[in-house]
Each structure stands twice: as C-alpha cells, then as structure tokens.
Amino acid sequence: MKTRFDAIIIGGGILGVSTAYELAKAGLKDVCVIERHYLASGSTGRCGGGFRQQWSTEANTRLAMASVKRLEGIEEELGYQTEFFQGGYLILAHSDEDVEQFNKNVAMQQRLGLGVKTVTPDEAREIVPFLDQTKIKMATWCPTDGHISPFLLTQAYANAARRLGVEIHLWTTVTGLMKKSNTFFVMTDKGPYECQKLFNCAGSFARSIGEMLNVEIPVDPYRHEILVTEPVERLWNPMVISFGVGLYSRQEKNGGVVMGMGDPNEPVGTYVGSSMHFMYEMSRRFTTLFPKLSGLRIVRQWAGLYEMTADAQPILGPVDEVENFYQANGFSGHGLMLAPAVSQLLAELVTTGKTSMPIDDLHVRRFRGARTFHREKSVV
Amino acid sequence: MKIVCRCQDVTEEEVVAAIRQGATTIDEIKRLVRAGMGPCQGRTCRRLVSQIISRELKKPMAEIYPPTFRPPNRPVPFALVMAEYERQAAEDRKKAEKSARPDKAAKPAKEGKHP
Ligand SMILES: Cc1cc2nc3c(=O)[nH]c(=O)nc-3n(C[C@H](O)[C@H](O)[C@H](O)COP(=O)(O)OP(=O)(O)OC[C@H]3O[C@@H](n4cnc5c(N)ncnc54)[C@H](O)[C@@H]3O)c2cc1C
Ligand code: FES
Numbered sequence: 285m286k287t288r289f290d291a292i293i294i295g296g297g298i299l300g301v302s303t304a305y306e307l308a309k310a311g312l313k314d315v316c317v318i319e320r321h322y323l324a325s326g327s328t329g330r331c332g333g334g335f336r337q338q339w340s341t342e343a344n345t346r347l348a349m350a351s352v353k354r355l356e357g358i359e360e361e362l363g364y365q366t367e368f369f370q371g372g373y374l375i376l377a378h379s380d381e382d383v384e385q386f387n388k389n390v391a392m393q394q395r396l397g398l399g400v401k402t403v404t405p406d407e408a409r410e411i412v413p414f415l416d417q418t419k420i421k422m423a424t425w426c427p428t429d430g431h432i433s434p435f436l437l438t439q440a441y442a443n444a445a446r447r448l449g450v451e452i453h454l455w456t457t458v459t460g461l462m463k464k465s466n467t468f469f470v471m472t473d474k475g476p477y478e479c480q481k482l483f484n485c486a487g488s489f490a491r492s493i494g495e496m497l498n499v500e501i502p503v504d505p506y507r508h509e510i511l512v513t514e515p516v517e518r519l520w521n522p523m524v525i526s527f528g529v530g531l532y533s534r535q536e537k538n539g540g541v542v543m544g545m546g547d548p549n550e551p552v553g554t555y556v557g558s559s560m561h562f563m564y565e566m567s568r569r570f571t572t573l574f575p576k577l578s579g580l581r582i583v584r585q586w587a588g589l590y591e592m593t594a595d596a597q598p599i600l601g602p603v604d605e606v607e608n609f610y611q612a613n614g615f616s617g618h619g620l621m622l623a624p625a626v627s628q629l630l631a632e633l634v635t636t637g638k639t640s641m642p643i644d645d646l647h648v649r650r651f652r653g654a655r656t657f658h659r660e661k662s663v664v
Numbered sequence: 665m666k667i668v669c670r671c672q673d674v675t676e677e678e679v680v681a682a683i684r685q686g687a688t689t690i691d692e693i694k695r696l697v698r699a700g701m702g703p704c705q706g707r708t709c710r711r712l713v714s715q716i717i718s719r720e721l722k723k724p725m726a727e728i729y730p731p732t733f734r735p736p737n738r739p740v741p742f743a744l745v746m747a748e749y750e751r752q753a754a755e756d757r758k759k760a761e762k763s764a765r766p767d768k769a770a771k772p773a774k775e776g777k778h779p
Contacts, residue, residue, distance in 0.1 A: 568746055
C-alpha cells in the first residue's frame, strides 16, 4: 500500500472529500484522504442538509452565494445524483429586534446581488402552509436556497476524486504528527505515512489534530440534536428557520419532516447520544409554530456535533506556526453548505498562491491574542 | 428483483451497488440507499442487509460494524411526547413538594438517555 503522498487530508467528511477533489482537479495528483471510520461518519452524515445564502455577515453571504452557484452545476460536474433541491429558505421574525436585524440583513444581501425579500405573515403562510402566522411579524424569503443529501454529496465528491487518482484510506486513525525539514510524518493505527502538505479537515476534532503539531486550533464540539417524522404527503418545499423559537425544519424528498434546534445549555463535549429532553422541547417548539401538525409521529432522533469557533465562522487557510499545514474546519454548524466554495478556494491558494475571493478574514490568527469578534448572528 | 427493505422499496441490486461503491457497514447503506430508514427503522431489513454485506465482502456476520440504534422504539406523535413529559414533570414536582426536606427537591425536567 502506498504511504507517501504529496498531500494528505485528515478527515473524510464533506470538507475532506471536496478538498481532495478540488486539489486533484487543480492538478495535484498525489492526494490521500485518511478517515478513521467511513465517509461522512462525522458531522456530515448527521447534518440537516440545508444550504442558504441568507447570512448576517457579508463574508458568509458571499461564500454561501458562491457555494450555491457551484451546487447548481454539481450533479453534472461530478456525475452523480445528490437530491439537490432549491426549495427556498423562509426565515421567521418574531420580535421587533428580529425585524430590525432581518431588514439590515436583507439590505446587505440584496446589495450583494442575492434574490431575497421580506414577506408578510400571510405571504409566509402561503409559502409554508399550517404555519400559525400570528406567531410571526415578518419573514425573509430566498427561493434559491434549498437542501441536498449530505451522504450523496460526499459520495459524489469521493467518487469523482477517486476517478482523478485520489486515494481514500478508511478505517485509519491519525494518532500523531511530526514535521522534519519539509516532510510531515503522519502516524496512524495502520502505520506511518509521509507527505509535503497536510490538511486538517477533522471537523469537531480539528483541535486535537492541531495539538499534534503544537498549533492551537480553537474549535470546540457541541452536541446538536435532530429528529425526523414519518413520511407524510407534501406539506411544503422550503427549509423554515426561526432563531426566536429556535428551530429549523424541512421536509425530505420521501416525505419525512426533519427538524432540529440548538440548545444554549449544551456543554462542550463529543457525546452524541439522544435525549428525552430534546424530544419534548422539539415537539413543543414545532407545535408552537405548527399547532395543526401535533399528530405527526416521530420515527427517529439522533445527534451530531457542531464544530464551533468563537465567531461561528470557519477556520480556513494556512497557519503561521507550521508551513504547509492547512485548515478547513470549525464550520460552526454550516459546513455542508460552504464546502463547495471553500474547498475550491483552498485548492486555488495551495496551487497558485492566490484566491478568487478573499479568505484572509478566516485565517486562524484572528483568534490569537485577545480580541472581540464580529459574530455571525444567523445560527440555529 | 428482490426487495430487501419493504418500508423504503430498496432492492438487493441497490444494496449491492452501494457495496460496490465502497460501503462496508449497515449505516452507510442506510445513508446511501435508505434501506433501514422506514417506519420500522430497519427491524425488518437490518439482518438481510448484513447478510448481503457478509456475502459480498466475504466477511463473517460477526465482523460487520454494528449499526447505531436511534430512538424512539416506535413512532410517537408530538402531542403524546409532550403530554407524557409534562405528566412526568408534574409527578416529579409533586414528589418534591411532599419530600420533607425542601432543599432536596427533585428536578422537574430530566435530561437523560432513552430507556
Ligand atoms: C444535527 C446537525 C445539523 C446540521 N445541519 C446543517 C445544515 O443544514 N447545513 C449545513 O451546511 N451544515 C449543517 N450542519 C453542520 C455540518 O454537518 C458540518 O459543518 C460539516 O459536516 C462539517 O464537515 P467536516 O468535513 O468539516 O466535518 P466531519 O463531517 O465531522 O468530518 C471530519 C472527519 O474527520 C474524521 N476524523 C477526526 N479525527 C480523526 C483522526 N484522528 N484520524 C482520522 N480521521 C479523523 C472524523 O471521523 C470525521 O469523519 C449540521 C450539523 C449537525 C450536527
Ligand atoms: S424494512 Fe427497511 S426500514 Fe422497514
């Protein structure tokens, strides 16, 4: 088995496989992905599958817009069906504060060229029937947002990467890292590897990979729970989000309604068991907005990890401490949707030294020393 | 054509195709072709899927990576979840009130694993 590569990527989630594909496509032929379990076994395989361009910071909005543009042609480019579907995102405003913030967001997003608008409670109910419109003051609506199957997208990138010669080594755990002159030595439970360029795409475990080279990568894992109901006839197409009530929900292609929420009391940790408390709280929140749907039956609940940074924005690019050690992690609960753009930018940086969109703001050095951050507000 | 998962209409060919793409676990097959994602949550098809993996990969059944079990055991409506949870919380509150030492009052809502 080959163990010497030009580039090694740690992590077989969406960031790992998309980065591998983009690197190979940009001409780096000798690339290997190392994943300790199977593809998408981390956050990616547990995620909600939504993609949206409605963000509160300009940087996130730009990145997400580039990603969606990319996703629109992804099935053709990768030659694989992914359940890509632009059903739109409807974001609900409950308070005057929400309304003020959302008006600001929409103005900024429109300035960047995004087709997004505000709608009245009645209009919102037309987009999402069964919504109790008395619970909202306004909503924002972007019809080109949507959702995609995370497993199929991961498989699509992985297959395409393999066709370009990328190797994917599953069931292999990275246990230690060392750098001598220009070579990285990657210790694994299956034996040692060597490479010239190293990518940390370990999601919620990015911090521990950084520590192996004495580089602080400030990413912390938080459990995030989610559930799905039995399949029912089509209720609506979009993803519905409420930061106020604290939930997001969409209907899958087969009819099951998926919903999840963030819990501010969740402690840092990698535990991904399911809780009764979540089942109750989710039921309560969902039926607050959709009282007529209280008879829907839950068939499955699960949890995954949000890989949080202090400003809820990803860590992307090189690090100052170790040359050729690249980061693409800390996506703070929205990595699936950013992966198509981010992986391409990273590959541009590595192969040409330049990027077609600025990514300096996402460099990990923003966390070095004391500073205050401009936090992304639109996170559920 | 042989149906492996009745809930989701998944055929043996589809499962085999997923294995040919590199899937080696029940969870991967669930995620790729939805076998096991139906209302019965794989109770009916799980064994069949493992048999196919075992046959295709020439691996004994015991060596196949076990699937994750995801609650609830049986489909349960939102309304019932809330009613049951609130009933339990009320019971806990009552117990707490009855208890002689008020400082040892039981917590109303309990975070915890499923039975
Ligand atoms: C419940 C939930 C809902 C979500 N909903 C959405 C959504 O709607 N839209 C969206 O865009 N995002 C969503 N997210 C976030 C999204 O899932 C993540 O941001 C994204 O999947 C991150 O991808 P990744 O490749 O960086 O990480 P992961 O998918 O976690 O991949 C990292 C991989 O690294 C591997 N690894 C770690 N350590 C090692 C090691 N030492 N050796 C070898 N391998 C290692 C892990 O096994 C893992 O497979 C959601 C997340 C959760 C939990
Ligand atoms: S038979 Fe496969 S999920 Fe029920």
